[in-house]
Structure formats: structure tokens, C-alpha cells
Amino acid sequence: MQTLTRRAALGAALLAPLAAPRAVNAQGGTAAQARLVVIGGGFGGASAASFARRRFPWMEVTLVEPKTRFVTCPYGNLVIGGTKRIDDISHGYDGLRARGVRVVHDWASGIDANARTVRLAGGQTLTYDRLILSPGIALRWGAVEGYDEAASEVMPHAWVPGDGAQTALLRRQLEAMPDGGVVGIAIPGNPFRCPPGPYERISMIASYLKRHKPRSKILALDAKDAFSKQGLFQDAWAELYPGLIEWVPANRDGRVVRVDARERVLETEFGEKHKVAVANVIPPQSAARIAIEAGLADNSGWVPVNPVTFESRAAPGIHVVGDANIPGPMPKSGYIANSTAKQAVASAAASLRGEAPPTALYYNTCYSHVGDEYGISVVGIFRPNADGTAIVEVPNSGGVSPRGNLPEQRRLEAIYADAWYDSITRDMFA
Amino acid sequence: MSALRPMLQRALLASLLATPLAPAAAQAPLSAEGCYGCHGPGGTGAGGIPAIAGRAAAELRAQMLAFRANERPGTIMGRIARGYTDAEIAAMAEHFAQIRR
Numbered sequence: 001m002q003t004l005t006r007r008a009a010l011g012a013a014l015l016a017p018l019a020a021p022r023a024v025n026a027q028g029g030t031a032a033q034a035r036l037v038v039i040g041g042g043f044g045g046a047s048a049a050s051f052a053r054r055r056f057p058w059m060e061v062t063l064v065e066p067k068t069r070f071v072t073c074p075y076g077n078l079v080i081g082g083t084k085r086i087d088d089i090s091h092g093y094d095g096l097r098a099r100g101v102r103v104v105h106d107w108a109s110g111i112d113a114n115a116r117t118v119r120l121a122g123g124q125t126l127t128y129d130r131l132i133l134s135p136g137i138a139l140r141w142g143a144v145e146g147y148d149e150a151a152s153e154v155m156p157h158a159w160v161p162g163d164g165a166q167t168a169l170l171r172r173q174l175e176a177m178p179d180g181g182v183v184g185i186a187i188p189g190n191p192f193r194c195p196p197g198p199y200e201r202i203s204m205i206a207s208y209l210k211r212h213k214p215r216s217k218i219l220a221l222d223a224k225d226a227f228s229k230q231g232l233f234q235d236a237w238a239e240l241y242p243g244l245i246e247w248v249p250a251n252r253d254g255r256v257v258r259v260d261a262r263e264r265v266l267e268t269e270f271g272e273k274h275k276v277a278v279a280n281v282i283p284p285q286s287a288a289r290i291a292i293e294a295g296l297a298d299n300s301g302w303v304p305v306n307p308v309t310f311e312s313r314a315a316p317g318i319h320v321v322g323d324a325n326i327p328g329p330m331p332k333s334g335y336i337a338n339s340t341a342k343q344a345v346a347s348a349a350a351s352l353r354g355e356a357p358p359t360a361l362y363y364n365t366c367y368s369h370v371g372d373e374y375g376i377s378v379v380g381i382f383r384p385n386a387d388g389t390a391i392v393e394v395p396n397s398g399g400v401s402p403r404g405n406l407p408e409q410r411r412l413e414a415i416y417a418d419a420w421y422d423s424i425t426r427d428m429f430a
Numbered sequence: 431m432s433a434l435r436p437m438l439q440r441a442l443l444a445s446l447l448a449t450p451l452a453p454a455a456a457q458a459p460l461s462a463e464g465c466y467g468c469h470g471p472g473g474t475g476a477g478g479i480p481a482i483a484g485r486a487a488a489e490l491r492a493q494m495l496a497f498r499a500n501e502r503p504g505t506i507m508g509r510i511a512r513g514y515t516d517a518e519i520a521a522m523a524e525h526f527a528q529i530r531r
Contacts, residue, residue, distance in 0.1 A: 051463070335467055339464055359460070361464065363464035363513075365510070379506060381510070381512075381513025394513045401505075413506070418477050419477030419479035420467060420479070422476045423470045424466075
């Protein structure tokens with residue numbers, strides 16, 4: 001009798017680990033009701049989906065992303081400069097599928113926050129217990145007069161990679177430009193996706209021009225008077241590309257207000273018209289349309305969120321991460337999207353279990369390539385304040401790379417930048 | 431029966447080792463997850479950025495504290511270490527120490 005019991009007990013123990021772990025949520029339901037839907041398969045969404053499966057395997061995760069291949073914004077500037085190809089910065093979703101994420105390649109066409117459903121363009125409706133919305137940005141067509149979607153086929157923005165066509169277009173235009181041409185770049189005011197991005201782009205184009213079309217120039221027309229890592233960028237430009245780059249701040253009439261796509265003219269605030277050979281227009285931006293149509297954005301066009309859980313102020317249970325939200329002092333960066341996505345997922349999981357959200361820490365390191373073996377960085381570490389009403393930078397932490405003649409620092413940071421890209425894309429997609 | 435029991439025990443052990451319960455890397459404190467974006471998934475390293483997984487906890491903690499106190503020169507870790515509390519550094523060190531590379 002005892003032997004039989006022991007054998008039966010061993011048998012039961014054998015079978016137990018094979019059963020799916022069951023968690024009971026606050027509503028008393030089982031794992032089958034812990035449905036996490038993620039809209040957007042970029043830095044925020046892919047990070048959220050991967051992290052959720054890794055850490056909370058009792059959650060069913062569905063990721064909605066129209067593209068079958070994600071082309072990153074980061075390192076797009078290296079494709080534009082000619083040192084990388086689109087394939088180098090493209091990532092598929094099979095890794096997430098292998099983790100048990102159900103990847104649906106479709107557009108999310110609408111969110112019903114009351115019913116907790118997401119409608120897909122193809123007709124399907126998904127029901128969620130918690131929603132992670134990471135839809136990225138929309139470009140505000142017409143905010144620069146004359147700059148609409150048609151104009152972007154002639155004057156690319158290359159600021160929403162999509163299938164990579166915009167990035168590839170700008171690169172082709174640079175390759176086709178004769179030596180001596182002027183490359184014009186129109187840079188928007190704050191807030192916009194990736195604060196140092198336009199200046200890394202200037203650097204990578206300058207590197208290409210210096211090597212292949214040395215009589216050419218870059219005219220950077222900025223709606224701002226200052227920019228991220230400015231001292232470091234300008235030191236590097238003076239050292240590496242003297243005379244090649246002219247940066248015009250807003251207070252010297254740098255703000256582009258109108259373009260003529262056919263004539264390739266960038267017109268600034270006080271009526272100055274700049275005819276250029278290649279024009280890159282980075283227009284003003286807002287949260288992606290789905291966030292606005294769901295009523296989550298405020299008058300600024302961006303989504304206010306809870307500093308601890310990243311739930312939309314307009315809709316509990318919908319966590320908005322990535323560039324679409326209002327991040328307080330944090331930049332709109334890929335690393336911030338990755339970091340806040342994990343806090344959002346952990347907060348969603350906690351709320352499903354009736355627990356308080358975890359202590360939050362948000363983390364950013366942003367590398368920029370300025371030239372060959374020349375990288376610079378900015379670090380930012382942030383937390384919610386004591387009463388959870390705002391996000392603040394941790395005092396005495398973070399900051400930019402040191403200025404000065406530091407070739408080994410620059411060489412190492414270029415190496416670290418490449419390793420960052422590899423690491424974070426593996427964290428997202430592998 | 432005498433042949434069955436060792437077989438059952440080996441099978442039980444094997445199934446426990448193959449359990450879908452999360453491995454150590456999936457239970458990282460959230461503060462440690464931030465390290466993965468540079469140091470690789472699970473801190474196992476990437477390209478020119480060294481692995482932090484599998485190193486002695488005392489050493490990892492001492493390095494982070496040295497960076498934080500500006501006593502150890504570095505390209506970037508000082509700026510990073512100054513963002514973390516003593517407790518977070520200790521927890522991260524313990525976490526990465528237990529991950530096999």
C-alpha cells in the first residue's frame with residue numbers, strides 16, 4: 001500500500017511540472033484570462049512582448065504589428081551614411097513567436113477601452129485584460145507648409161522607417177548628388193523622436209561627403225537654438241569636417257516654415273529661401289493616430305501617462321510606452337521605450353494579481369556615431385518622484401561624454417554603440 | 431519494482447530540471463533588466479561590451495561602487511552607476527553572479 005502511494009506520488013510529481021502554471025488574477029480568473037495585447041512591434045512593443053513571456057509566462061501575449069520585418073530608426077543614419085545596409089538593421093518576429101507570443105501581422109484600427117477590445121483592419125477583434133500601446137509617432141503633414149506625404153517622396157523624412165523605403169531613398173539621393181551640392185536638413189522643435197538623431201545624421205552624411213564629395217556642404221536649418229550633446233557634436237564637426245557643416249539655429253532664422261518639393265527649396269521663418277540638391281525634412285510630430293483616435297492624447301498631440309505604471313491618464317488598463325507618450329524629462333529614445341515597456345508590463349501583471357506596481361527605474365543610454373571610430377553618448381536615469389506624480393532624473397547621475405581630445409574614449413564609445421545595438425535588438429527580438 | 435523506482439526518480443529529476451518555471455535570468459530585479467540593453471540578454475555580453483553574468487557578486491558590487499564614487503575611471507559606467515542605490519547595486523550583483531554565461 002505504501003509502495004503504491006509512493007509510486008503514485010512520484011507519478012503525480014512527474015506530471016505536475018508539465019502542466020501550464022496557473023495564476024489566479026484579481027478577478028479570480030485563471031491564466032487563460034490574463035490576456036496581454038501589445039499594439040506595435042517596435043522598441044516598446046517588442047520589448048514588452050518578449051519581457052512578458054519571459055517573466056510572466058502565465059500571461060497570453062498577442063502582438064499586433066503590420067510589418068513582417070522591423071527596420072530600426074537607430075542605425076538608420078549609418079545606412080544613410082553608407083556604412084550599413086537596410087538588411088543590417090532589419091529584424092523579424094520569429095524569435096518572439098518562439099517565446100510563445102502570438103504575432104498578428106495586421107493594423108490595429110481601433111481600441112474600445114470600455115469593452116477592452118482592439119479591432120484589427122482585417123476584421124478580427126482581440127479582447128484584452130491589459131493593453132500595451134506602443135504605436136510610435138505620426139508625422140504632422142502640413143505643419144511645415146507644403147510638406148505632405150507626396151512631398152516626402154521627393155524630400156524624404158526618413159524618420160519613420162516603415163519598410164525602409166524612406167531611408168533607402170535618402171541614401172540613393174545622396175549617392176546621386178553631384179560633388180559640390182548642398183544637402184539641406186530641416187530639424188523640428190521639441191518634442192520629437194530621438195533628440196540627437198538629426199545631428200548624428202548630419203555627422204554620417206558629412207563623413208560620406210568628406211570622403212566622396214568633398215566640395216559638398218550640409219545646411220542644417222533648426223527650429224531650435226540648442227540641441228542634445230551639442231558641445232560634443234560641434235567639437236567633433238570642427239575637428240572632422242571643418243567648413244562642411246553650417247548649423248543655423250532658430251534665432252538666426254533657422255526654422256523652416258515652408259517647402260517647395262518640386263524646386264527643392266526650404267524656406268525659413270523670415271522668408272529666406274534655400275535651394276538645395278538633396279532635402280531631408282524632419283517634420284513636427286505627434287503620437288500615432290491610433291492613440292489620438294482612442295482619445296488618449298491631450299492638446300499637445302501626445303499621451304499623458306501615469307509615471308509609475310505608464311497607464312494612460314485617459315484610460316486605466318491601457319499602458320502607453322515609447323515615443324507616443326509624454327515622458328517628462330526623459331527623451332523619446334529606443335532605450336527608454338525598452339525600459340518603460342518592462343515597467344508597464346510588470347505593472348500590468350501586478351494589477352492582474354491585485355498587487356502594487358513594482359518600484360520603477362527608467363534607464364537611457366543613447367550613443368551617437370559622429371565619425372569613424374568616434375562615438376559619443378548621453379546617459380539618463382530617472383525615477384518617479386516620492387508621491388508618484390512626476391518622473392524626475394536621479395540627481396548627480398547620467399550626463400554626456402566628457403569633452404576634449406579623447407580619441408580612446410571616442411573609439412570605445414563607437415564600439416560600445418555597436419554592442420548596444422546588438423544587445424537591445426536581441427532583448428527585443430531574440 | 432526495484433528497477434522502476436530508480437527510473438522514476440531519474441525521470442522526476444529530469445522533469446524538474448526541464449520545468450517551465452522561470453530560470454534565474456527571468457527573475458532579475460527590474461533595475462537589472464536595464465543592463466541588458468548594453469551588456470546583452472542576461473548580461474552575457476555583446477561585442478565590445480563585457481559580460482557581467484557569472485562574475486563574483488562581491489566583485490561586481492565593488493566595481494559599481496567604485497564607478498559610482500568616481501574612484502574607477504571609465505568611459506560611461508560612472509555616469510550610470512551614480513543612478514543606482516546601494517540596495518539596487520547589491521541586488522543586481524547578486525543576480526548577475528548567479529547566471530551561467
